[in-house]
Amino acid sequence: MPEADRNADVGETAASGGATAAEPVLKVRDLSTRFFTEEGQVNAVESVSFDVHDGEVFGIVGESGSGKSVTALSIIDLVESPGRITAGEVWYRNADLAADMREEHPEAIDGEYVDTRRVPEGVRRSLRGPAFSMIFQDPMSSFNPSITVGEQLAEAVEVQQRARANPRSTRSRTQGYGLGRYLSDWMLPSRSFVSTESRDRAISLLDQVGIPDPADRADEYPNQFSGGMLQRAMVAQALAGEPDVLIADEPTTALDVTIQAQILGLLRDLQDEADMSVITITHDLGVIARMCDRVGVMYAGEIAERGTLGDVFDRPIHPYTEGLLGSIPDLDDPAPRLQPIEGNVPELLDAEMGNRCYFADRCPKAMDECVAEKPAEVGIEGSDEHRVRCVLADHEYDPARALSTTEREREASADD
Amino acid sequence: MTDGRDGRDRSSRERRGATERAGTEGDALLDVEDLHKYYFERDSLVDRLLGRDARSVKAVDGVDFRVHPGETLGLVGESGCGKSTTGETLLRLREATDGKVRFDGESVFDLSGAELMEFRKRAGIVFQDPYSSLDPRMTVGELVAEPLAVHDEPADAENRTEARRERVDELLERVGLSATQRDRYPHEFSGGQRQRVGIARALALEPDFLVLDEPVSALDVSVQAQILNLLADLQQEFGLTYLFIAHDLSVVRHLCDRVAVMYLGEIVESGPTEELFEEPRHPYTRALLESVPRASTDERDREIEPLAGDVPSPRHPPSGCRFRTRCPAVIPPSDVEIPQETYREVMDLRERLESGAMNTERARELAAEHGNERGNGVNTNGEEGRVEDRGDATTETAARLCTVLFENDIGGENRAVVTETLGHLLDGERDEAVSMLRDRFESVCERQRPVLQAGPHPAACHLYDQPTERPNANPAERTADD
Ligand code: SF4
Numbered sequence: 001m002p003e004a005d006r007n008a009d010v011g012e013t014a015a016s017g018g019a020t021a022a023e024p025v026l027k028v029r030d031l032s033t034r035f036f037t038e039e040g041q042v043n044a045v046e047s048v049s050f051d052v053h054d055g056e057v058f059g060i061v062g063e064s065g066s067g068k069s070v071t072a073l074s075i076i077d078l079v080e081s082p083g084r085i086t087a088g089e090v091w092y093r094n095a096d097l098a099a100d101m102r103e104e105h106p107e108a109i110d111g112e113y114v115d116t117r118r119v120p121e122g123v124r125r126s127l128r129g130p131a132f133s134m135i136f137q138d139p140m141s142s143f144n145p146s147i148t149v150g151e152q153l154a155e156a157v158e159v160q161q162r163a164r165a166n167p168r169s170t171r172s173r174t175q176g177y178g179l180g181r182y183l184s185d186w187m188l189p190s191r192s193f194v195s196t197e198s199r200d201r202a203i204s205l206l207d208q209v210g211i212p213d214p215a216d217r218a219d220e221y222p223n224q225f226s227g228g229m230l231q232r233a234m235v236a237q238a239l240a241g242e243p244d245v246l247i248a249d250e251p252t253t254a255l256d257v258t259i260q261a262q263i264l265g266l267l268r269d270l271q272d273e274a275d276m277s278v279i280t281i282t283h284d285l286g287v288i289a290r291m292c293d294r295v296g297v298m299y300a301g302e303i304a305e306r307g308t309l310g311d312v313f314d315r316p317i318h319p320y321t322e323g324l325l326g327s328i329p330d331l332d333d334p335a336p337r338l339q340p341i342e343g344n345v346p347e348l349l350d351a352e353m354g355n356r357c358y359f360a361d362r363c364p365k366a367m368d369e370c371v372a373e374k375p376a377e378v379g380i381e382g383s384d385e386h387r388v389r390c391v392l393a394d395h396e397y398d399p400a401r402a403l404s405t406t407e408r409e410r411e412a413s414a415d416d
Numbered sequence: 417m418t419d420g421r422d423g424r425d426r427s428s429r430e431r432r433g434a435t436e437r438a439g440t441e442g443d444a445l446l447d448v449e450d451l452h453k454y455y456f457e458r459d460s461l462v463d464r465l466l467g468r469d470a471r472s473v474k475a476v477d478g479v480d481f482r483v484h485p486g487e488t489l490g491l492v493g494e495s496g497c498g499k500s501t502t503g504e505t506l507l508r509l510r511e512a513t514d515g516k517v518r519f520d521g522e523s524v525f526d527l528s529g530a531e532l533m534e535f536r537k538r539a540g541i542v543f544q545d546p547y548s549s550l551d552p553r554m555t556v557g558e559l560v561a562e563p564l565a566v567h568d569e570p571a572d573a574e575n576r577t578e579a580r581r582e583r584v585d586e587l588l589e590r591v592g593l594s595a596t597q598r599d600r601y602p603h604e605f606s607g608g609q610r611q612r613v614g615i616a617r618a619l620a621l622e623p624d625f626l627v628l629d630e631p632v633s634a635l636d637v638s639v640q641a642q643i644l645n646l647l648a649d650l651q652q653e654f655g656l657t658y659l660f661i662a663h664d665l666s667v668v669r670h671l672c673d674r675v676a677v678m679y680l681g682e683i684v685e686s687g688p689t690e691e692l693f694e695e696p697r698h699p700y701t702r703a704l705l706e707s708v709p710r711a712s713t714d715e716r717d718r719e720i721e722p723l724a725g726d727v728p729s730p731r732h733p734p735s736g737c738r739f740r741t742r743c744p745a746v747i748p749p750s751d752v753e754i755p756q757e758t759y760r761e762v763m764d765l766r767e768r769l770e771s772g773a774m775n776t777e778r779a780r781e782l783a784a785e786h787g788n789e790r791g792n793g794v795n796t797n798g799e800e801g802r803v804e805d806r807g808d809a810t811t812e813t814a815a816r817l818c819t820v821l822f823e824n825d826i827g828g829e830n831r832a833v834v835t836e837t838l839g840h841l842l843d844g845e846r847d848e849a850v851s852m853l854r855d856r857f858e859s860v861c862e863r864q865r866p867v868l869q870a871g872p873h874p875a876a877c878h879l880y881d882q883p884t885e886r887p888n889a890n891p892a893e894r895t896a897d898d
């Protein structure tokens with residue numbers, strides 16, 4: 001493979017003008033999110049860039065503390081204090097919205113793209129539902145336990161309709177329930193105000209996600225649903241606004257493997273039918289392999305490597321990607337011994353995150369240059385989209401320059 | 417006191433020697449026989465005053481297995497299958513409802529006093545959650561030393577405090593921590609390090625046997641691999657015997673010599689790991705293996721047939737085979753010819769009828785939704801009679817409903833029976849509907865509880881050798897139903 005695009009600029013902003021359907025629906029550029037805690041500043045997401053195309057499933061895989069979930073929350077603007085998005089752009093392709101906003105916020109518009117970071121908060125919030133919606137690991141967090149599932153779905157439908165009609169007023173008793181910010185359910189009457197049409201739509205959503213006897217189930221409360229059924233109901237809730245991008249954060253982690261298979265099948269079917277784009281966030285490489293077209297591997301707040309599934313699974317360059325793949329026992333071909341990554345995931349305290357490769361203290365191929373400065377993200381052999389943040393993209397491992405144990409320990413000392 | 421303990425130590429050493437000899441002859445270190453653990457709900461005084469019957473939850477319902485010295489037996493299943501309860505019950509951390517457990521030839525449930533203490537020394541546990549299983553107020557050194565203190569170990573040391581400290585340091589180093597971390601608290605450690613502490617603690621009394629209860633499922637994959645390698649090394653070095661409880665099949669395949677698969681309180685299949693993964697026999701095991709997403713680029717195109725539905729409640733486990741409500745291979749009566757997928761649909765319809773999810777009202781609604789021009793013709797006064805005697809309208813509605821309800825082809829006599837059943841249901845005759853379907857379609861899988869065969873790779877399923885069917889209820893079947 002020629003190395004033509006090795007130095008292509010990733011930091012480029014939205015294509016100027018004339019975006020077509022072939023352009024990505026979402027372009028995330030240099031997104032950074034920090035948490036300002038008592039222990040210090042935590043760099044949870046560090047200059048993350050990626051594209052999501054129409055009708056594709058993009059996966060973000062990483063271990064705990066890799067920043068994958070915060071990345072998702074940052075896209076949809078749900079980062080809570082003490083966290084804050086400190087930099088970056090989230091370009092969303094929507095010609096109508098771009099036309100609406102061009103007058104008032106020209107800086108936020110580029111052709112058909114709108115930088116959702118630069119439009120007013122009310123507009124950004126109104127995108128939750130019709131543009132982006134999210135499902136979480138724990139479906140209980142998305143439902144109010146004291147209102148029937150059907151009513152909550154019907155309400156989600158109405159909120160979405162209102163949001164479309166008037167981008168500045170979106171309030172609901174249920175939206176963002178788990179985040180506990182927008183509502184306190186005891187203040188609100190638990191009587192129904194939803195229209196028959198919304199209720200019908202709710203039932204058809206339940207039907208769409210494969211809930212049997214949806215009309216009866218609509219009258220039940222969340223705790224009357226099994227885990228798998230509630231997960232389906234949450235998917236239905238996320239579909240209420242007919243989003244362009246569905247973000248699924250560990251959608252099956254809490255489920256048993258046979259139920260997981262059902263939910264993954266459901267998400268794939270829905271994505272096919274509705275031609276949605278989906279961002280799947282998970283720690284499970286199997287889920288990535290089953291769901292995704294392209295994938296980004298996150299480590300310590302950064303995307304270490306990204307590309308097509310084949311780039312990342314079959315031609316990984318970054319030692320962390322290799323390590324992750326070597327750590328999981330293969331169901332079909334058990335290796336006698338696993339190849340774990342030594343050490344532990346860093347805590348991401350700003351004070352400890354120097355200008356170096358963040359994986360250096362655990363990397364079996366760390367060399368002097370890895371700690372001299374932070375490697376840039378560059379294109380590499382494979383598909384056009386295969387990019388990696390590692391010096392090995394440029395030259396092979398040379399044992400003569402191997403990072404000595406003492407240096408490595410000095411690097412790691414902050415973590416332990 | 418000291419004398420007594422020395423005496424016990426000697427006898428225990430002799431016993432261990434005996435085990436080693438016996439082990440080579442194929443004796444089990446742990447022998448679990450017909451273990452039951454029921455929980456009882458609605459069992460309070462108030463419930464009794466109100467005359468409510470206690471309801472049993474059959475968490476573990478007649479489980480048999482053996483673990484041989486030096487081997488790892490995997491106990492695998494989904495949440496609620498009873499695998500963890502089995503582990504805790506056989507260690508006497510929970511009281512068994514029924515059954516026997518023999519450890520090194522002695523009946524564990526009959527042990528008391530010094531013998532029980534000895535058993536606790538020899539058989540330990542590592543829990544899933546290193547966060548909640550360690551007292552946050554104790555240092556790591558204290559945590560690892562605690563079992564030593566409880567058992568007055570090391571017994572023969574002159575300076576016990578000093579000896580204990582040495583032992584703790586040794587253990588910490590052995591599990592990949594540093595002795596200098598002795599005075600730190602659990603919260604200062606990462607998840608993987610905390611699990612190492614949990615392992616050091618379990619090793620403190622030099623056990624022969626460990627129950628590993630989901631020891632890596634709370635950990636990140638890179639750290640999980642470290643701990644799995646550590647557990648394998650420790651087993652080698654100390655000749656440990658493991659009961660490895662897990663839901664992750666890849667991990668089980670990697671670590672275990674033999675595997676037992678649990679579903680709803682029972683073992684449905686067991687066998688040597690390689691054989692069980694390569695040639696799974698029980699339909700549940702097959703579905704389980706098929707469901708695991710593989711981390712490879714071929715995964716997207718791998719066809720899988722996910723199991724439908726949820727695991728039924730252990731409060732009301734299905735009669736006969738507990739997997740029959742979801743089993744894609746459920747066996748039709750020998751005199752009924754029906755494609756397998758259609759039979760699965762018939763059984764699902766029966767299930768919904770019997771549970772009440774499908775009732776007259778629902779049936780009428782459905783029929784009305786799909787062609788309401790004739791929906792009014794439904795006979796609502798529930799009169800007796802065969803379909804032929806009903807109004808044409810009911811028969812037609814029933815036929816239409818049959819088409820609506822079945823995705824797969826259903827024809828001939830099967831279709832006639834289902835249509836007639838639906839006619840009864842539309843007429844408000846639920847009982848007739850239920851018994852009509854049962855009469856034609858009742859499966860051996862619901863009449864008889866399948867058992868595990870003797871032999872190295874048994875599967876509790878009627879597709880495989882089963883004792884010949886008896887007309888009456890299987891006496892082995894427990895009827896603790898409420
Ligand atoms: S930049 Fe160096 S230390 Fe970092 S992953 Fe690549 S080889 Fe390892």
Ligand code: SF4
Nearest residue numbers: 737740743861877878
């Ligand atoms: S006994 Fe019947 S229902 Fe149970 S697993 Fe075997 S075929 Fe399926």
